[in-house]
Each structure stands twice: as structure tokens, then as C-alpha cells.
Amino acid sequence: MMLIEETSVPQAALPVDEFKAHLRLGTGFSDGDIQDAVLESFLRASLAALEARTGKIFITRSFSWVLSAWRDVTGQPLPVAPIDTVTAVILVDHSGTPTAAAADKYFLAKDAHRPVLKPVGNSLPNIPTNGTVEVDFVAGMGPDWGALPADLGHAVLLLAAHYYEYRHETTLKDSALPYGVSSLIERYKNVRIFGGGSVR
Numbered sequence: 001m002m003l004i005e006e007t008s009v010p011q012a013a014l015p016v017d018e019f020k021a022h023l024r025l026g027t028g029f030s031d032g033d034i035q036d037a038v039l040e041s042f043l044r045a046s047l048a049a050l051e052a053r054t055g056k057i058f059i060t061r062s063f064s065w066v067l068s069a070w071r072d073v074t075g076q077p078l079p080v081a082p083i084d085t086v087t088a089v090i091l092v093d094h095s096g097t098p099t100a101a102a103a104d105k106y107f108l109a110k111d112a113h114r115p116v117l118k119p120v121g122n123s124l125p126n127i128p129t130n131g132t133v134e135v136d137f138v139a140g141m142g143p144d145w146g147a148l149p150a151d152l153g154h155a156v157l158l159l160a161a162h163y164y165e166y167r168h169e170t171t172l173k174d175s176a177l178p179y180g181v182s183s184l185i186e187r188y189k190n191v192r193i194f195g196g197g198s199v200r
């Protein structure tokens with residue numbers, strides 16, 4: 001399986017000014033934007049880290065997900081949430097020839113934690129022998145920073161500030177998130193249950 005981010009978080013969606021205020025950086029200087037590129041990189045890193053930890057997509061963008069077999073032909077759980085729409089299901093044979101599955105053969109069962117691609121009928125479209133399927137979809141909580149819940153937005157700023165504070169650190173340390181960040185994202189983490197056990 002491979003999840004591909006087809007579009008990136010737009011620069012305009014990043015809260016650079018809010019991050020400056022959070023860091024209490026000086027304002028009103030002629031070179032006040034000199035650190036913007038650096039601050040943007042820390043915000044992107046923080047977003048990526050927290051999306052990976054929660055399985056949630058914060059800022060809306062397009063993805064494609066490639067897999068070689070359905071886990072369940074009666075409904076395939078999708079890898080992230082929330083998903084707004086599935087834009088295409090493309091079947092690719094062993095020679096690389098793609099064929100789009102008819103849109104009336106499947107639908108998206110939306111869920112805050114685990115959306116599912118479901119068939120209209122008994123089963124999802126057959127994946128060609130030695131082939132793959134590509135599921136294209138749009139996911140995210142909203143198009144810009146203002147669409148995020150306040151606790152998630154604050155977690156992003158806290159983690160980005162942590163990265164900024166330790167930007168010159170070169171020694172290997174504990175990779176756990178700072179406690180304040182972990183507590184803020186806790187309710188957004190997806191509990192996956194496999195084989196009788198549960199893992200966050």
C-alpha cells in the first residue's frame with residue numbers, strides 16, 4: 001500500500017503570523033519577514049507529524065492510495081480521515097493499463113475516524129490479477145487554518161515552537177511528543193482493533 005499526497009498544503013493556509021505571535025517575535029521591523037520561510041518549514045513539519053500521529057488530515061488536499069488487494073471486498077477502510085469525496089477508483093492491470101471503475105459501483109461511507117469505500121452491490125470492483133487499484137480522494141478538515149478545531153490548531157503551534165526552540169539540536173533524544181501536544185491530540189487518535197488487540 002502506498003499513500004501519495006497529490007497536492008500540498010497551500011502557503012496561504014499556514015498560520016505564519018499566528019506562529020510569530022506565539023513565539024513572541026518582534027514585529028514592525030523592515031526585515032520582519034526574514035524568518036518566514038523557516039517558520040513555514042516548522043509549521044509544515046508539525047502538521048505532517050500530527051497528521052501521522054492522529055490519522056487525520058488537517059488542511060484539505062488531494063491524495064491517491066494504491067493497493068494490490070482489497071482487505072474486504074464488502075467495504076475497504078480508507079487510510080485517513082475525514083474524507084470529503086472519493087474522486088476516482090482506477091484499476092491498473094499488470095502491464096500498467098488503467099481503467100476507471102464506474103462511479104455508480106461504489107460510494108463513500110463517511111466517518112470521523114474510519115471512512116470506508118463501499119460497493120453498490122455485493123463487492124468492490126475486481127482488481128486485475130497482478131495489478132493494483134488506485135483510490136483518489138479529497139481529505140481534510142477544511143481549506144484553511146480557521147477550519148481547524150482550536151485544540152488541534154494549538155497543538156500544531158506548540159509542536160512547531162518545540163521544533164523552532166530545538167532547531168540546532170543534533171543529539172538523538174526521546175522521540176515522544178511534548179506532553180502538552182500529546183494531550184491535545186489524544187481525542188483525535190484513531191483506535192485500530194486487529195486480532196483482539198487495540199493499538200493507537
